[in-house]
Amino acid sequence: MAALMLERLLADETQTARLGEDLALALRAGDVLALKGDLGAGKSTLARALIRALADDAGLDVPSPTFTLVQSYDTRIPVHHFDLYRLSSAAELDELGFDEALAQGAALVEWPERAEGYLPGTAVLIELVQHGDGRLARLSGQGAAYDRVARSLAMRDFLESAGWGEASRRHFIGDASARSYEIVSLPGHAPRVLMNSPRLVLGPPVRDGKPYGVIAHTAQSVSAFAAIDRALLHAGVSVPEIHAQDLDQGFLLLEHLGSEGFLDGHGRPVGGRYEAAAELLAMMHDKSWPHRMEAAPGVFHDVPPFDRDAMLIEADLLVDWYVPMLTGAPAGDALRVGYHKEWNAVLDRLADSQYTLMLRDFHSPNIIWRAERSGHDRLGIVDIQDALIGPAAYDVASLAMDARVTIPPGIEKRTLDAYIAARHAAGPFDEAAFLEAYAIMATQRNSKILGIFVRLEKRDGKPYYLKHLPRIRDYLRRALSHPALAGLREFYTAHGLLEEQTP
Incomplete structure (x- = not known):
C-alpha cells in the first residue's frame, strides 16, 4: 500500500510550533513520528511545541536529547523524544528501550534514517526542507496514526476557514465513542470548543442483517447534533451555540458553556x-x-x-x-x-x-x-x-x-x-x-x-x-x-x- 502525503508551508517558527500542536492532538500511545531534516531545519522546534502541547505547559523545559539520546515526559500521553544522531547502529535502539517506550506511550524520533528500517511501518514521516525563507513540511505514512494526523490538520484548516486559524488547541475531553473535543483559544475572544465527530463506523450485522448502531439508532453523523442543538436552542434550552460547522467532515466550532x-x-x-x-x-x-x-x-x-x-x-x-x-x-x-x-x-x-x-x-x-x-x-x-x-x-x-x-x-x-x-x-x-x-x-x-x-x-x-x-x-x-x-x-x-x- 503506497504511503499518503500531505504538505504544510511553515513561514516561521510560530507556524512550526502550530504544526507541533496539531500533531500533539493526533498522538496516541504506540505512535511513532519520525522527524527528518538537515541541521537547523526546525526538528527540535517542532518536537518542543508538540511536547509542550501534550503537557499543556508553554514554558516546559524541553532540552535536546542529542547527548542523552532519549528524554521522556509524563504528559497526557507519555512521550519519548529520541535523537539518533549519535547512534552507532540501529541495534542500539534496543538498549534505549524503544519497544518499551512504545508500549507505554508515543515516540518522536529525530534522525530516523539512522534507525535503518528499525522503525515500524506505521510510523509517520515528517520531513522539513528549506523553502524560501521558511520550511516545507512533508508528512507521509499509512495507517491509523497517519489518518489521525491528516484529520488533525483538516481541523486546523476548518479553524482557518472560521477565522480561528491562529488559535491554540488543547485536548478537552473524549468519550466512549470516536468523538473528541478540544478547547481552542484566541486572544481577545472567549474560548470555544472544537468538536471532532467523524461519521459513525457501523460494525457487522448483529440481528436481522443490521448492525447494532442501526438498530439502537446511534447518530451516524454530526448533522444529528447540529439539528437537535438548533431545535433545543430555539426552545430556550441552553445548548452550545454553533459558531461554524462542516457537516461533511464532522467538525463544529461551539460555544464553551463552562466546566462546573x-x-x-x-x-x-x-x-x-x-x-x-x-x-x-x-x-x-x-x-x-x-x-x-x-x-x-x-x-x-x-x-x-x-x-x-x-x-x-x-x-x-x-x-x-x-x-x-x-x-x-x-x-x-x-x-x-x-x-x-x-x-x-x-x-x-x-x-x-x-x-x-x-x-x-x-x-x-x-x-x-x-x-x-x-x-x-x-x-x-x-x-x-x-x-x-x-x-x-x-x-x-x-x-x-x-x-x-x-x-x-x-x-x-x-x-x-x-x-x-x-x-x-x-x-x-x-x-x-x-x-x-x-x-x-x-x-x-x-x-x-x-x-x-x-x-x-x-x-x-x-x-x-x-x-x-x-x-x-x-x-x-x-x-x-x-x-x-x-x-x-x-x-x-x-x-x-x-x-x-x-x-
Missing part, C-alpha cells in the same frame, strides 16, 4: 442541581417537538424512535457481556428466551406512556452548572446527538440514577419530586403512569449499562469502568421494586443478576 459540574469538591452529588435539571426536563416534556429538524439550510435530521427493537438490543447487552462475566460462559438459549419474554411483557406496559424528545444521556457528565445565571439557563446541556423520540421517563431515570455518581435514595426522591411537581404545575399529569414508566426505563437503562461497562473492560481494555458495577446493581434493585416489574425482578433474582460479586 453537578458534584461538590468531594465528588458528591449536589441535590439542588439535580432538582433544577429535573425541572428543566419537565419544561422540555411540556413542549411538542418536531420529528424532523434542520441541521443547515436544506439538510435535515429525522429524529429516530426509541422503539422496541432499540430497547431490547440495548437491554441485551446485559446478557451478551455481563452474564458471561458472572458465569464464565456465554448465556444459554433458555436464559435468552426467558429474558426476552419478561422484557416484552414489561415493554407492553409503555403503550400509553408519554413519548417526547429524549436526550438519552441526560446525566451529570453532560450537564454544566452555571451558578451566575438564573432559571433554566443555569444548566448547559451537551452531548445531545443521540436523542430519540421516546418515553419522557427515560431522561428522568438517566438523571436520578446517574451512572457515574452514587445518588442516595433521598436525592433520587427529591429529583423525582421536583420533576413531578413541575409537571403538575404545568397542567394535567398522570403521576402513576409516569412512575411506572420511570421504573421500566431505569431498569432498561441500568441493564444496558451493566453490559456496556463490562464490554468496555473486556473488548476495549478499559477496566476502570468495572468499579461502577456495584452502583448500577443497586440502581437496578431500586427500579425493580416497582410492582409492575415483579415478573422481571423474579427473573433477575433467579439468575443471580442482582447479587454482589465475590472477588
Whole structure:
C-alpha cells in the first residue's frame, strides 16, 4: 500500500510550533513520528511545541536529547523524544528501550534514517526542507496514526476557514465513542470548543442483517447534533451555540458553556442541581417537538424512535457481556428466551406512556452548572446527538440514577419530586403512569449499562469502568421494586443478576 502525503508551508517558527500542536492532538500511545531534516531545519522546534502541547505547559523545559539520546515526559500521553544522531547502529535502539517506550506511550524520533528500517511501518514521516525563507513540511505514512494526523490538520484548516486559524488547541475531553473535543483559544475572544465527530463506523450485522448502531439508532453523523442543538436552542434550552460547522467532515466550532459540574469538591452529588435539571426536563416534556429538524439550510435530521427493537438490543447487552462475566460462559438459549419474554411483557406496559424528545444521556457528565445565571439557563446541556423520540421517563431515570455518581435514595426522591411537581404545575399529569414508566426505563437503562461497562473492560481494555458495577446493581434493585416489574425482578433474582460479586 503506497504511503499518503500531505504538505504544510511553515513561514516561521510560530507556524512550526502550530504544526507541533496539531500533531500533539493526533498522538496516541504506540505512535511513532519520525522527524527528518538537515541541521537547523526546525526538528527540535517542532518536537518542543508538540511536547509542550501534550503537557499543556508553554514554558516546559524541553532540552535536546542529542547527548542523552532519549528524554521522556509524563504528559497526557507519555512521550519519548529520541535523537539518533549519535547512534552507532540501529541495534542500539534496543538498549534505549524503544519497544518499551512504545508500549507505554508515543515516540518522536529525530534522525530516523539512522534507525535503518528499525522503525515500524506505521510510523509517520515528517520531513522539513528549506523553502524560501521558511520550511516545507512533508508528512507521509499509512495507517491509523497517519489518518489521525491528516484529520488533525483538516481541523486546523476548518479553524482557518472560521477565522480561528491562529488559535491554540488543547485536548478537552473524549468519550466512549470516536468523538473528541478540544478547547481552542484566541486572544481577545472567549474560548470555544472544537468538536471532532467523524461519521459513525457501523460494525457487522448483529440481528436481522443490521448492525447494532442501526438498530439502537446511534447518530451516524454530526448533522444529528447540529439539528437537535438548533431545535433545543430555539426552545430556550441552553445548548452550545454553533459558531461554524462542516457537516461533511464532522467538525463544529461551539460555544464553551463552562466546566462546573453537578458534584461538590468531594465528588458528591449536589441535590439542588439535580432538582433544577429535573425541572428543566419537565419544561422540555411540556413542549411538542418536531420529528424532523434542520441541521443547515436544506439538510435535515429525522429524529429516530426509541422503539422496541432499540430497547431490547440495548437491554441485551446485559446478557451478551455481563452474564458471561458472572458465569464464565456465554448465556444459554433458555436464559435468552426467558429474558426476552419478561422484557416484552414489561415493554407492553409503555403503550400509553408519554413519548417526547429524549436526550438519552441526560446525566451529570453532560450537564454544566452555571451558578451566575438564573432559571433554566443555569444548566448547559451537551452531548445531545443521540436523542430519540421516546418515553419522557427515560431522561428522568438517566438523571436520578446517574451512572457515574452514587445518588442516595433521598436525592433520587427529591429529583423525582421536583420533576413531578413541575409537571403538575404545568397542567394535567398522570403521576402513576409516569412512575411506572420511570421504573421500566431505569431498569432498561441500568441493564444496558451493566453490559456496556463490562464490554468496555473486556473488548476495549478499559477496566476502570468495572468499579461502577456495584452502583448500577443497586440502581437496578431500586427500579425493580416497582410492582409492575415483579415478573422481571423474579427473573433477575433467579439468575443471580442482582447479587454482589465475590472477588
